[in-house]
Amino acid sequence: MILxxxxxxxxxxLIARRVREAHxxxxxxPSSLTLDAIKDMAPKGIILTGGPQSVYKxxxxxxxxxxxxLDIPILGICYGSQLMAHVLGGKVETAPVSEYGRTDVTIExxxxxxxxxxxxxxxxxxxxxxxxxxxxxxxxxTAKTExxxxxxxxxxxxxxxxxxxxxxxxxxxxxxxxxxxxxREVCETAxxxxxxxxxxxxxxxxxxxxxxxKVLCALSGGVDSxxxxxxxxxxxxxxxxxxxxxxxxxxxxxxxxxASVFGESGHYDLNFIRVDAKERFYAKLKGVTExxxxxxxxxxxxxxVFEAEAxxxxxxxxxxxxxxYPDVIESGLGASxxxxxxxxxxxxxxxxxxxxIVEPLRLxxxxxxxxxxxxxxxxxxLVARQPFPGPGLxxxxxxxxxxxxxxxxxxxxxxxxxxxxxxxxxxxxxxYFAALTNMKSVGxxxxxxxxxxAIALRAVxxxxxxxxxxxxxxxxxxxxxxxxxxxxxxxxxxxLYDCTGKPPATIEFE
Ligand code: XMP
Numbered sequence: 001m002i003l004x005x006x007x008x009x010x011x012x013x014l015i016a017r018r019v020r021e022a023h024x025x026x027x028x029x030p031s032s033l034t035l036d037a038i039k040d041m042a043p044k045g046i047i048l049t050g051g052p053q054s055v056y057k058x059x060x061x062x063x064x065x066x067x068x069x070l071d072i073p074i075l076g077i078c079y080g081s082q083l084m085a086h087v088l089g090g091k092v093e094t095a096p097v098s099e100y101g102r103t104d105v106t107i108e109x110x111x112x113x114x115x116x117x118x119x120x121x122x123x124x125x126x127x128x129x130x131x132x133x134x135x136x137x138x139x140x141x142t143a144k145t146e147x148x149x150x151x152x153x154x155x156x157x158x159x160x161x162x163x164x165x166x167x168x169x170x171x172x173x174x175x176x177x178x179x180x181x182x183x184r185e186v187c188e189t190a191x192x193x194x195x196x197x198x199x200x201x202x203x204x205x206x207x208x209x210x211x212x213x214k215v216l217c218a219l220s221g222g223v224d225s226x227x228x229x230x231x232x233x234x235x236x237x238x239x240x241x242x243x244x245x246x247x248x249x250x251x252x253x254x255x256x257x258x259a260s261v262f263g264e265s266g267h268y269d270l271n272f273i274r275v276d277a278k279e280r281f282y283a284k285l286k287g288v289t290e291x292x293x294x295x296x297x298x299x300x301x302x303x304x305v306f307e308a309e310a311x312x313x314x315x316x317x318x319x320x321x322x323x324x325y326p327d328v329i330e331s332g333l334g335a336s337x338x339x340x341x342x343x344x345x346x347x348x349x350x351x352x353x354x355x356x357i358v359e360p361l362r363l364x365x366x367x368x369x370x371x372x373x374x375x376x377x378x379x380x381x382l383v384a385r386q387p388f389p390g391p392g393l394x395x396x397x398x399x400x401x402x403x404x405x406x407x408x409x410x411x412x413x414x415x416x417x418x419x420x421x422x423x424x425x426x427x428x429x430x431x432y433f434a435a436l437t438n439m440k441s442v443g444x445x446x447x448x449x450x451x452x453x454a455i456a457l458r459a460v461x462x463x464x465x466x467x468x469x470x471x472x473x474x475x476x477x478x479x480x481x482x483x484x485x486x487x488x489x490x491x492x493x494x495x496l497y498d499c500t501g502k503p504p505a506t507i508e509f510e
Pocket of ligand 1 (some may be wrong): 502
């Protein structure tokens with residue numbers, strides 16, 4: 001295991017990603033972790049991340065000198081490199097010229113393990129206003145830039161390494177080689193962290209933990225809950241019951257797809273309950289137009305339905321949650337929560353009689369969850385599914401929700417997804433879907449006047465879903481989609497494309 005100590009830098013998750021891509025298991029913990037806790041973890045190496053502070057400020061996050069005397073290899077990055085210099089007796093000052101962005105660097109010592117496969121001159125990503133003016137005794141400078149005399153330094157005998165730049169960022173052209181060299185060669189890791197071993201180990205661990213207990217899982221058909229359910233089914237088979245609440249706000253055919261994979265006709269060993277609750281949801285949503293009110297109603301009703309099913313099953317020992325690693329890191333650091341009243345199973349524990357929560361995916365990043373899903377043999381269309389909000393189409397219909405409107409948006413969305421995928425554009429997009437505007441306008445069809453709804457198409461490029469740009473879908477694809485929608489979907493006579501980014505819009509069209 002490689003331990004990443006987080007000093008508040010923006011790229012901390014990226015460091016963990018890169019380490020895992022080198023097939024080494026890695027965890028991110030706050031920089032306040034105690035020396036004893038670190039010793040107990042016995043990591044093969046430690047990475048100190050970047051951070052926004054100055055090491056010489058009084059309240060700056062720091063590290064004890066003993067950390068560097070544990071005989072564990074350490075790589076300091078950006079703030080981490082300055083901290084190592086500061087704690088070990090070097091000098092850190094405000095740089096006369098701060099560097100930001102792509103910067104040319106000269107490797108001074110190509111015998112360094114970190115740089116031995118790196119070009120003598122390469123491009124790195126810099127982002128600093130302080131710099132290291134003098135390295136501690138026993139250390140040598142291994143790289144510099146025009147404005148930064150210490151772009152990298154090390155003491156190989158003590159296995160201490162540092163880079164002022166960010167090797168984890170892809171703009172650092174050869175950063176992956178540097179991180180791989182640290183993780184694999186300096187830390188002497190085996191590089192055997194693979195999805196098949198994760199799946200195997202997790203199934204064994206779940207089996208031990210659960211014993212003969214009863215397990216309950218709210219299955220949404222999304223990637224996370226599907227993978228969590230299959231892991232548990234492999235571990236404890238029929239001790240697991242999955243409840244799938246079909247709120248009638250899913251995409252076209254989605255409910256049947258989930259049922260065909262997890263129900264009796266599927267090939268997993270578990271108890272599957274599909275609750276057809278669409279009438280209940282439509283009744284509650286009748287006449288409600290305000291998006292936040294719709295979210296609340298759908299979230300509440302979801303819990304009520306789930307609770308009713310849970311009651312029929314009786315007390316359970318474990319409740320499954322699909323928490324994934326970015327959520328764990330965020331909550332661990334007390335980072336602020338997300339904007340809207342997101343609907344997820346986080347609210348369930350209050351309402352269900354259970355003893356403990358199991359979170360089999362809490363160590364995985366999203367694409368690792370997908371990889372685990374593939375390893376488990378879950379069909380590709382489920383594993384590759386794009387994000388879909390818990391309140392479903394209820395928030396992709398502007399204004400009040402009716403069964404007729406749900407049908408319209410389901411059909412339009414299915415056509416849009418089909419054409420985007422057929423054109424091979426889908427893989428480059430973060431998310432793409434159709435929404436039903438509440439606007440009716442005049443059109444002409446055949447020889448007659450129509451007065452029908454407008455569908456809005458949305459497609460965004462994003463990596464973190466916090467910000468997004470509207471995607472450039474090729475015009476012929478858009479016109480084909482528009483033609484098909486107005487011809488095939490009754491009640492629609494106009495199709496619009498949403499060109500807005502996030503911010504100022506959101507990804508959802510609600
Ligand atoms: P927004 O619209 O806030 O969406 O830009 C960002 C991402 O979050 C998804 N989303 C949700 N996911 N429950 C979820 O699990 C929700 O209530 C919810 N609302 C939005 C949205 O699809 C996008 O990927």
